[in-house]
Amino acid sequence: MIRTPQALIPYMLLCAFVAAGALWRLSADAGVTGPAVGIVSIGGPFSLIDQDGAPKSDKDFLGRYALVYFGYTNCPDVCPTTLAMMADALDRLGAKSQRVAPVFVTIDPARDTPKVLKQYLAAFGRRFVGLTGSPSAIAAVEHEYRVYAERHPLPGGYAMDHSGEIYLIGPDGKLVAFYDTGIDSKALAEDLGKRL
Numbered sequence: 001m002i003r004t005p006q007a008l009i010p011y012m013l014l015c016a017f018v019a020a021g022a023l024w025r026l027s028a029d030a031g032v033t034g035p036a037v038g039i040v041s042i043g044g045p046f047s048l049i050d051q052d053g054a055p056k057s058d059k060d061f062l063g064r065y066a067l068v069y070f071g072y073t074n075c076p077d078v079c080p081t082t083l084a085m086m087a088d089a090l091d092r093l094g095a096k097s098q099r100v101a102p103v104f105v106t107i108d109p110a111r112d113t114p115k116v117l118k119q120y121l122a123a124f125g126r127r128f129v130g131l132t133g134s135p136s137a138i139a140a141v142e143h144e145y146r147v148y149a150e151r152h153p154l155p156g157g158y159a160m161d162h163s164g165e166i167y168l169i170g171p172d173g174k175l176v177a178f179y180d181t182g183i184d185s186k187a188l189a190e191d192l193g194k195r196l
Contacts, residue, residue, distance in 0.1 A: 051114050081181075
């Protein structure tokens, strides 16, 4: 049996840390904005209904960027705060914002009808596209985007627990970046401006 001398252990640990740092730096240089291990496919085809009751699919957003957020209209805090932040970031972009479609996909299709989405999104500006559909259609989109969403019972009703990433989908329909909802509008606008 081969034994490693005790004196070499610190050097082996140092080599491991250097290698990990090099890999992290390479991922940063490649534009990876979140943790990544292996290749994960995020996004994909969908067929839903917008806030005007018109059919919308992923193909309707090809040719421009889509800033996609999953949430629900009865959310008391994170969802409206995130949508307001997205709206402010797009305002900061000025004319460049025309190249970005802000998209809100409900995770609560039982309550978020097209009419409800239209009234809700009016508070964040006219540019937002709200999407809903059947429970199975929403579940399929959640699966494509790796979104966690689960009903949480409350006295007299329910709330929705859900993940909170904002996805930037490129003009080719593929994921470009994702952002945590903790990002502020200035930082989001600056990152979007570099990518547009």
